[in-house]
Amino acid sequence: MKNGSTINSLQAALLEKADLRRVRSDPNFWYPVAWSREVRPGKALGVQFAGHPLVVVRPTNGAPYALDGLCPHKQVPLSKGAVCGDFISCLAHGLKYDRKGQCVSQNGAADAGLLRLKPWACREKDGLIFVFMGNQALAETKPLPDFPRVRDKRYRTRRFGQVVNCHYSFMHENLMDMNHQVLHSRLVGKMKPRFLGMDRGEDFVEARYTFARTGGKQPLSEALIYGQRRKDGRDFAYRDVMTIRTQYPYQTLRIETQGIDEPVMELWISYVPQDRQELTNRVFGLLSIKRLKVPFLLDLAWPVLVAFTERVFFEDREIVELEQQAWKELGGDHNVEVFPVILALRQLLRDRGVSPPQGE
Template sequence: MSAVQSQDNLASEASVRDLRRVPIHPDFWYPLAWSKEVKRGKAHGVHFAGEPIVLARTESGRVFALEDRCAHRQVPLHAGVVEGEGIRCGYHGWTYDCSGQCVDIPYLGRERLPNGVRAYPCREAHGMIFVFPGDATLAEQTPFPEMPSVTDKAYKTRRFGRPVKCHYSFMHENLMDMNHQFLHRRQMGQMRARSLGRRRGENWIEVDYTFMREAGKQPAGEALVFGSSKRSEDQSDSSVMTIRTGYPYQTLQIRSSEDSLVMDLWIVYVPLDAQQRTNRTFGMLSIRKPKVSLLLDAAWPLLVWFTERIFKEDRAIVELEQAAHDNQGADWNHEVFPVINELRDVLRNCGARTVIPIRAVEDLA
């Protein structure tokens, strides 16, 4: 084996080991837009891992998804016109139905029509539009995300999400690693997480936490999430937080000492670009209503402010992690927390088998 071949093999092995170059697996249901973003009779352009996709809501209210290009001159269909139950390209008026079949060319009629464009399985639920970007034959047998708290009237739910400039794996690690509470010290005070144990399956991992805080005035953020408390220094909270990555989704639940679910978060990170260095988060945060529900309504603006502050800090730190990775050209992390190391194994094993090329990453620098 030549020295050049040896170097190429080492580079290839390093790429496989590097989680930040593992693409997300496409054979799952991913939300690509909020329902409110796709108006009746309108088209909306989105992306999944570099693939342009157009979402269109017909006159009947149905939403369908096609690749966002006209088979004629490749211009984006989202710049076209939704008519009836189909979409018409804005350039020459080629018309496609919800299956992607070309059904009309104005100057040729309905004879000798081309095959059309790719259609994606599409479902609307929980205020989001989900698309199955992988093998369409697997869509029906692939479990659809369940969010029982979102439809339960005992909970009040807020939807949130922003683009974040990092690989999706950084997001999974950030949420699952509660040891980073120091980052949120201004919002959460001197809280300290203690891991109670973890469990792992083939495509999932979860960990339980309890929290301790130092004596002193309880920050408003802590009171919002865990409730008001007068615990003394180093006294453990009776609530238990369980964080789970069930690939590719993630959940965070807080249960009280009576095992009542008081907070329920569902979240997913959808890659936008082909290099998967930018993702769009879609999150659903449900809070159990107190006996006097007006109390939660009154506190809701403060809760929204608090969660946005936490998300802003998390977004800033994971984007710095991504920048460091791209500058170094490899994953130099020295992770010591067993939960995160096992999470990385799950993400690596469940991800797509291809590898984002090293050159594609370096071109971003």
């Protein structure tokens, strides 16, 4: 894999094409746009998908639905309005819409027939609200992502995420490139990753690593994930395998350790473009950790683990935002990528993504 000509031919292929940071997300997938808990019954929430404003409405009774986010009358965000039964009404002039997006008001001289919002396929699953922003006829044919660990009582799941000011491709690259463990060395001690190999297909790239600790003390939170499963304490060199996979457009990370059948940790993550240029994304992450043999030990230790993952996420965010910032200042992508699995990932993201609009 370290063959220089492979790298060079991959790089040449990349250079022929448009800047990866301008490639847009394929909308013909289900993307999460809100946590279920963000939209209580009788409330509405304004969200974005690639610059498209949406309102997610949860009626007093029944399933949530999603409509274009701006009232067609004067483009005031409907999320500022009020939910009445199954309807959403606009703050500004009280125009009321049903779940199909049709205006049903008869106030004043309003000719409601002209007022119509586009409805979007919307589903709720495992605490996430998804929309399908591509060809609506395809929505039924595309499966929602599945997270069996979230419903499995032998695991505990943490939901996390926030807005990160970068193109989603930086996020995929960052998670898959384990040389960036050096970034977290103050948190996790010195770790030496060993690349075990990669696998690729039409819609995925997968990298496998193992690790040896070369310095520093194993942190408590890491021990919670696999440490205490061993008798031999800190000596865990190259026993654990971390598998990172971009299954377009989602990404997963799985840790397996010797002698345990199921993963000790599994992460599912989606990077949802916010602005039209997709230079900002909102992260929706589900981090499932296998419970320990001692009951409730994981629960007791949960706050430590939450703080640990928050700090790792904070450090990652700083890096990807610096990378995006440099892209803006330099007016384009100047990466000199030297790691074959990342070159393969970049190719995948380019091939599966959508070209930017003409002139961008």
